[in-house]
Amino acid sequence: MIDPLTSRRLRYRALYVAIALVLIFVRLLPVDHAPGGLPGPDLTLAITLAWLLRRPEYVPALLIVAVFLLEDMLFWRPIGLWALIVLGATEFLRAREESLRDLPFALEWALLAAILIAMMVVKRVVLVMVLLDQPSLGLELFQMLMTLAAYPFVVLVSRVGFGLRRAAPGEVDAFGHRL
Numbered sequence: 001m002i003d004p005l006t007s008r009r010l011r012y013r014a015l016y017v018a019i020a021l022v023l024i025f026v027r028l029l030p031v032d033h034a035p036g037g038l039p040g041p042d043l044t045l046a047i048t049l050a051w052l053l054r055r056p057e058y059v060p061a062l063l064i065v066a067v068f069l070l071e072d073m074l075f076w077r078p079i080g081l082w083a084l085i086v087l088g089a090t091e092f093l094r095a096r097e098e099s100l101r102d103l104p105f106a107l108e109w110a111l112l113a114a115i116l117i118a119m120m121v122v123k124r125v126v127l128v129m130v131l132l133d134q135p136s137l138g139l140e141l142f143q144m145l146m147t148l149a150a151y152p153f154v155v156l157v158s159r160v161g162f163g164l165r166r167a168a169p170g171e172v173d174a175f176g177h178r179l
Helices: 004-028 043-054 061-074 081-095 105-129 137-162
Strands: none
Touching: 004 043, 004 061, 043 061, 043 081, 043 105, 043 137, 061 081, 081 105, 105 137
């Protein structure tokens, strides 16, 4: 029999994968055939960052890499590049998660803006170094802004819809383990 803590982690991990797969499926649907449309937010990235800042044990590094590697392959991006950049950003945040627990939401949002800018810069620098075509800077900036605008809604849905909240400093589980 699985203890309740492990069962909860596995349920949230399965939920994260299911949400990511639904978002990928929706992005693959041929809904709008008009060229030149504006990009929407990267909800997979927003969910990953929101969940990582609330409960990092629910989104392990291997799961993040698998989701974003699948996205790279399905959306014809350089395979592994975005997955590696997202992994670097999430591990940067994971290492600082305990000190970020009591951070006000406005500062968390500003931190995410800085991280998204850094991720975009790293991606563009790598693409320049290997002489690959890059998406328009304006479109990438717009997508980043849309992702930032969607982040509070992602946090709200995660909190209200899925019961995902931050661990309080010093909080322990039923077995006395620190969260």
